[in-house]
Amino acid sequence: MNKSIHKGLRILLFLSIGIVILWWLYRDMNPDELLRIIKNDVGYGWIILSLILGLLSHISRTIRWQMLIEPVDKRPGVVNTFLAVMIGYLANLAIPRMGEISRCGVLSKYEQVSFSRLVGTVVTERVLDLIMLLLALALMIAVQYNVFVDFVNNKMDISGIVNFFSSWWFGLIVLFAAGAIIVFRQNILNSQMYFKLKGLWLKFKEGLFSYRNVKNKPLFFIHTLLIFVLYFLMIYVCFFGFPFTRELGPGAGLAVFVLGSFGMVAPVQGGIGPYHFMVISTLLFFGVGAPQAAAFALLVHGSLNGMIIITGLLSLVAIPLVNKSEQP
Template sequence: MSVQHRALATGKYIFLFLLGLGLLFLAFRGQDMSALWAEIARADPLWVTASAACVVAANVVRAWRWNLLFSSLNFRVSLRNAFTAVMVGYLANLALPRVGEITRCTAVNRSNNIPLYASLGTVVTERLFDVLVLFVTLCGMLAFQYAVVGNFMNGLLNQVLDRLQTGGFTVLVICCCAAIAVAAFCWWYLRRKKSRSMLRIIAGLKQGLRSFELLKQKAAFVGSSILIWLLYFLSVYLALFSLPATAHLGPQAAYTALVFSGLAMVAPVQGGIGVYHWMVGQALACYLVPFADGLAYATIIHSSQMIFILVVGSLALVCNLVCKPETGRPGSAA
């Protein structure tokens, strides 16, 4: 990568980080910070711990689900190595958004010598299923909770339409055309280049993307995908009991907060900082929870997850770097 490209990439990540900080500032602007921190200090650590435990369990299931895709490609990866790679990826996402997917593939390449682009194809397959589950949960929220969240969703849609009418539509069309042009150029370049390295990259990606097609345990994969999101839901629900201001809320509010938090984490911002707090605060506001209390709840659950990623992710990174590599020889996943 040239110096110019490195500078552009660095500038992009700095911009996204500053954008996240800006959104965080907007979320907390006008709030009584002393009252907010006093509310956070009242949080019941037992419920916060129970919520964090569900996130840990979800990541273990995620690692196991990833192993299913590896086994369909006749690669062997231990659950420990898969979990370690997943946590290294989350740690990388805190620094650079979306780089975690590549980082965890690099980690499993180091620990088990799994071809990088084959594992990247399995990650793409995973993410497609996660997006599908998020879409289904979003549709469920709109179908059963529209009376509660309808006003907020309509207001948000009207803001988007207003932006499009004031020149945003032109920007959107230009961005779409640019994305299509870049994709077409990359496809043309890869077909024209046809070097051995490029062919290996394409073959590896195709192999990884076919992992679900070759999977014999499709029901287990789909079931584990649903279980991951059920554990995320349980994490959000249990965290409600940590604060007096949210303890009265039921599963419906937790479901809405889960959908809003899932949409927030799609944003290309490190750790969803700022976006997560604003979205979850708005979700609980739909259930007549003061926005300040919603921010306190969002701060508690987001901070507990970030602490978990920083601690476990750092340990996972050290383990991946110092532990003796294992073979990824053909066989079923251990």
């Protein structure tokens, strides 16, 4: 019970932080101006296209997950796998990181696939997603290198950080930490924290290399790339739906996609708050006005999460009906 209360309080804490960030971002915004932009300045055909691209990315993720499951168990049906994926996304909106467990539980129930093996495939997925996000970040820096350097030089004051890492204080801290590790080495190796970190590393390592059992590796990597290409296009096509982002170009779209993705990684339901902060800050840097950037973040985030809520709820209703004939 205490563990459940602790978990619930942690979830509420992160949600509260996200709401506070959202309030802080929009506290000085004129609601009438935001509504005017959303009502009059948006080409909603582009938003609909964005949602279609989002659904295609979920289908691609479904196929990739099937390919990961097949070597460790039987290949599940595409319909059940897709519905489980969408239920997982819905669960993530309620409780961060719950979606990974939820979709494994749903697919295990309806396809009679080992739950623990499904969890192992999700670890693989998460490792691949992290690698792709880091590659997207590297591509963003390469494509927008001059902009990135200008941002660091003119918009960020990192002199304090540089001075700290070059100071004798930092050297003293490093020496003290190294000495403490040597003296308390045995205690560290026998600590519960060490075993937890070791377990996480082993899962990470297992997930990183488990793709080797996939039968069609070229197709598997095509879907891994396709998922992130569709994610990027899902954001970039929205640029054409707003007059103030239409001329920014794919480089700016890549920056909004990558930095917005880091906002979505935050342990807050649906990335509420952190996502808006990252997207608004990025658009401001590219010269978009504050009300326009705020409206863009609000509408894009709302539409994408609205699509997940609708498809997730429909999946919850559909999956028992789809499998009704197979139930005893």
